[in-house]
Amino acid sequence: xxxxxxxxxxxxxxxxxxxxxxxxxxxxxxxxxxxxxxxxxxxxxxxxxxxxxxxxxxxxxxxxxxxxxxxxxxxxxxxxxxxxxxxxxxxxxxxxxxxxxxxxxxxxxxxxxxxxxxxxxxxxxxxxxxxxxxxxxxxxxxxxxxxxxxxxxxxxxxxxxxxxxxxxxxxxxxxxxxxxxxxxxxxxxxxxxxxxxxxxxxxxxxxxxxxxxxxxxxxxxxxxxxxxxxxxxxxxxxxxxxxxxxxxxxxxxxxxxxxxxxxxxxxxxxxxxxxxxxxxxxxxxxxxxxxxxxxxxxxxxxxxxxxxxxxxxxxxxxxxxxxxxxxxxxxxxxx
Amino acid sequence: xxxxxxxxxxxxxxxxxxxxxxxxxxxxxxxxxxxxxxxxxxxxxxxxxxxxxxxxxxxxxxxxxxxxxxxxxxxxxxxxxxxxxxxxxxxxxxxxxxxxxxxxxxxxxxxxxxxxxxxxxxxxxxxxxxxxxxxxxxxxxxxxxxxxxxxxxxxxxxxxxxxxxxxxxxxxxxxxxxxxxxxxxxxxxxxxxxxxxxxxxxxxxxxxxxxxxxxxxxxxxxxxxxxxxxxxxxxxxxxxxxxxxxxxxxxxxxxxxxxxxxxxxxxxxxxxxxxxxxxxxxxxxxxxxxxxx
Numbered sequence: 001x002x003x004x005x006x007x008x009x010x011x012x013x014x015x016x017x018x019x020x021x022x023x024x025x026x027x028x029x030x031x032x033x034x035x036x037x038x039x040x041x042x043x044x045x046x047x048x049x050x051x052x053x054x055x056x057x058x059x060x061x062x063x064x065x066x067x068x069x070x071x072x073x074x075x076x077x078x079x080x081x082x083x084x085x086x087x088x089x090x091x092x093x094x095x096x097x098x099x100x101x102x103x104x105x106x107x108x109x110x111x112x113x114x115x116x117x118x119x120x121x122x123x124x125x126x127x128x129x130x131x132x133x134x135x136x137x138x139x140x141x142x143x144x145x146x147x148x149x150x151x152x153x154x155x156x157x158x159x160x161x162x163x164x165x166x167x168x169x170x171x172x173x174x175x176x177x178x179x180x181x182x183x184x185x186x187x188x189x190x191x192x193x194x195x196x197x198x199x200x201x202x203x204x205x206x207x208x209x210x211x212x213x214x215x216x217x218x219x220x221x222x223x224x225x226x227x228x229x230x231x232x233x234x235x236x237x238x239x240x241x242x243x244x245x246x247x248x249x250x251x252x253x254x255x256x257x258x259x260x261x262x263x264x265x266x267x268x269x270x271x272x273x274x275x276x277x278x279x280x281x282x283x284x285x286x287x288x289x290x291x292x293x294x295x296x297x298x299x300x301x302x303x304x305x306x307x308x309x310x311x312x313x314x315x316x317x318x319x320x321x322x323x324x325x326x327x328x329x330x331x332x333x334x335x
Numbered sequence: 336x337x338x339x340x341x342x343x344x345x346x347x348x349x350x351x352x353x354x355x356x357x358x359x360x361x362x363x364x365x366x367x368x369x370x371x372x373x374x375x376x377x378x379x380x381x382x383x384x385x386x387x388x389x390x391x392x393x394x395x396x397x398x399x400x401x402x403x404x405x406x407x408x409x410x411x412x413x414x415x416x417x418x419x420x421x422x423x424x425x426x427x428x429x430x431x432x433x434x435x436x437x438x439x440x441x442x443x444x445x446x447x448x449x450x451x452x453x454x455x456x457x458x459x460x461x462x463x464x465x466x467x468x469x470x471x472x473x474x475x476x477x478x479x480x481x482x483x484x485x486x487x488x489x490x491x492x493x494x495x496x497x498x499x500x501x502x503x504x505x506x507x508x509x510x511x512x513x514x515x516x517x518x519x520x521x522x523x524x525x526x527x528x529x530x531x532x533x534x535x536x537x538x539x540x541x542x543x544x545x546x547x548x549x550x551x552x553x554x555x556x557x558x559x560x561x562x563x564x565x566x567x568x569x570x571x572x573x574x575x576x577x578x579x580x581x582x583x584x585x586x587x588x589x590x591x592x593x594x595x596x597x598x599x600x601x602x603x604x605x606x607x608x609x610x611x612x613x614x615x616x617x618x619x620x621x622x623x624x625x626x627x628x
Contacts, residue, residue, distance in 0.1 A: 012370035028522070036530035037450040042460075044443035047499025050480075052465050069482070090605045093340055119369045121397040132371040132614070136380070139610050140603040141559040143578040145583065148599050159382045177354050191379065194595045198618055251469040254561040265585070291471040296566060301475050307410055315468060 003265040041185035056312075062305035062320050069299050093282040101252060101286065102184055106245035110238070113196035120197070121204050129203070138194030146258040149188045150175050175263035178283040185284065188255055197240060203237035204230070240327045246322065250315055253292070257283045287311055353579030387597040395591040405503065408597040415594060418601065419480050420573070420578040425558055428490045430575060432557040435497035436504050441546060443500050445534055449520070459509070464503035478566065488571040493563040497553075504549045507620070511545035512538065548620025553615060558606060577602045 060313055065073035084091060120131050137145055153160050153174035161171030172180045211229045220228065260279035277293050278285025285293075291311060295304030386394050387408055389401045398577045412418060447459060481492040513536055539546070557563075561578045568574040575583075581602050585595045610617060 001462050033450060033530060034452065037446040037452060040442035040446040040534075042440045043498065044500030044505060045458075047439070047496060048461060048465065050499065051477060051496050052461070052473065055476040059473060065603055069479075094467055115370060119365065119372060122365050123369050130369050133376050136607070137376060139555075139563075139606055141606065143559070143561050143582050144599045144602045147581060147595060149380060151386065151596060152382060154592075157395055157397045159399055165397070167419050191376070221347060229584035245470075251471075254366075254578075257565075258561065261582060264587050288469050288471045291474070292562075292566070295471075296478070297477055301479075305475045308475065311469060313473045316473070319467070 033230070045138075059305045059308050062302055063309045065301075065302040065305075067302040068304075069301060073302065076302070078255055080303045083303065084306060084310065090282065090285065090290060093278070094285050097278075097283065098249065098252070098287045101185065102246055102249040104182070105186050105249055106242060108186060109189055109193050109196055109245060110241055113193045113200050113241075114188050116193060116197045117200040117204055121201055128200050131198075135194035135199055138197075140191045142192070142254045143258050145192060146188060146255050147262055149184075149191065150259055150262040153184055153187075172263065175259050176280055179281050181259075181263075181280060181283045185255055185259060188259070198236060198244075199241065200234070203234040207233040239322075243319065245324055246318055247315070249286075250290055250311070250318070252286050253288050256286055256289060260284050287314075380475055383596045383599060386593055387600055391591045391593050391594045394596075405593070408593055409601065411592055412598045412601060416584055416598065417572075418424065418580065418598070420576070421575055421577045422605075424574055425489060425576040425578070427512040428494060428560070428564075429554045429557040431555045432497045433493045435494065436501045436553045437546065437550055439498050439500045440549070441508060441539065442534070444505045444512055445538065447505065448509040448512035449517070449538070462505050462509075466506055474566070481567070486611050487567050489574050490564065490568060490576070492567050493557070493560070503556075504553055507549050507552070508542070508545055511542055515541050544616060544619060547613070547616045551609075551617055552620060554609075555606060590628075 001271040025289075032164055062073060065075045066074060116134050122131060122132065152158050155161055155171065155173045155176055158174075158335055160174075164171040174180050174184045211233070215225045215229050226283050257277060260276050264276040266277040277289050277297075278330060287307070288311070291304050291307045294300045294307060338547045382399065385399065385401055388406060389408075390400075390405055390406050392402065393402060447455065447462070477492075478487070481487050486492050486495075519537055519541070523533045528537070559578060560576070561582065564574075564576045564579045565582075568576075568579065581598055584598050585591070
């Protein structure tokens with residue numbers, strides 16, 4: 001991320017300008033400024049300590065305990081981690097589903113979003129209307145679009161399978177099938193591609209048009225112009241989109257929870273014990289849902305903390321790996 | 336932030352062979368694909384509306400078109416579930432969270448963007464970390480804090496933390512505040528303005544579009560939030576929000592798809608209306624999240 005390049009510019013300019021202020025008043029002005037900045041930051045700093053720093057440390061502490069909210073935490077050493085590594089049957093489904101969704105959802109959303117952005121930027125008349133239409137599903141509450149989507153893909157009477165039936169295709173069970181539940185979630189993700197599309201659209205519009213003209217004069221055709229003009233110009237935004245896409249998959253929760261709940265026709269809470277997370281048979285259980293389930297429906301808070309620590313390490317690892325790998329991609333693009 | 340208009344791109348030259356037939360062919364192709372994709376995006380809404388107008392018996396058949404029309408379903412929904420109470424709870428959550436976020440995050444972003452101090456970069460990195468890490472990572476201790484304060488079962492654990500800053504909003508506002516030249520502030524300082532006046536009457540008025548966009552993001556995020564209300568209020572139906580109520584709706588009322596779809600539309604409506612009134616600010620805000628990253 002190149003945030004600090006932009007950060008430096010106005011401030012150094014301002015600092016140089018500030019040199020003009022009379023040196024006599026400079027020291028007192030400076031301490032006034034520092035006091036003011038500290039005052040403005042104080043609430044957010046407090047929030048950071050209470051809602052981020054302390055919970056991070058405390059989570060690590062709880063991960064070495066057995067703890068169920070009723071009795072006080074009991075030190076068990078590394079037992080939670082050993083259970084994770086050797087015994088828990090949900091480890092593999094949770095990791096596999098999270099990876100599956102990341103590997104499929106992120107690239108397909110990126111490609112589809114780029115295609116939509118390309119269409120909207122290449123249309124002269126009515127592009128505003130099209131942009132709104134494309135963006136509409138991304139705007140609606142995810143719970144609403146998920147409920148609607150499960151209805152549309154309802155195997156017996158849903159419109160999708162009805163229409164597939166007209167052309168002689170026997171539609172799958174979609175959200176009720178272990179093989180199709182994750183692809184169905186990807187389709188839902190594609191329907192809501194609008195926010196990504198807007199970001200990509202803005203980056204496409206920022207490509208200097210002189211470069212296209214120059215490439216055309218050199219005899220570049222459409223695909224070549226995309227490869228040698230468009231792609232290098234938008235590569236920083238593409239990287240940003242991949243990183244946020246991966247993070248969103250690590251956070252992935254609402255769509256999967258609501259889809260499994262609506263498709264199974266059972267409640268997630270109320271009685272407190274019945275849970276439909278991952279329906280059908282753990283095929284949509286992702287890591288973030290798993291942490292929620294162990295912590296707040298089973299109340300194994302110690303184990304949930306251990307899972308959270310593992311999730312923290314995995315997230316950091318993912319981001320570092322992506323940034324390392326992509327350095328050449330983005331910098332190569334800039335030159 | 337550049338306004339997104341298509342005419343800037345219209346200058347992208349078409350293929351070098353540029354004959355009239357080729358150009359008009361590609362014009363037709365682009366528009367045809369564009370409209371076809373648009374239809375794919377919108378047709379689901381059509382099915383949802385049609386189903387919402389059916390009887391529950393019709394909704395269970397594979398008929399796509401209602402044989403008789405029942406707009407009274409939209410009234411019936413309010414009898415089946417306390418939608419008004421859900422709406423009020425959602426409104427309280429969204430409005431208070433947004434107001435609290437603005438009070439705390441605008442000053443924090445201002446300090447982070449426009450002052451130089453020793454821990455500035457470290458602090459900004461921490462803001463980014465808070466923004467990107469999945470909420471589940473720190474959830475157990477945070478939940479325990481609210482449980483000690485007897486506030487689980489209400490929406491306050493989701494509203495109150497906004498008084499102490501929201502990472503995403505701070506990030507977004509900082510990115511915008513960086514783009515305002517420091518010269519404005521310096522000129523005001525030379526004229527004897529206090530730092531407070533520099534912020535409130537010189538810089539912040541220039542950041543109105545960004546503040547509006549950030550506020551709207553916060554409003555939408557809390558209106559759409561499902562994880563938070565599920566975590567804290569799932570046992571206490573009196574505090575349910577529309578998202579939580581809608582997710583439970585079909586389960587609670589068996590397979591009445593018609594009412595489910597009517598409820599879905601009613602939940603979608605407020606954000607759609609808000610979007611149409613503030614489309615420009617919103618689109619610019621979305622752009623802000625991506626371009627500067």
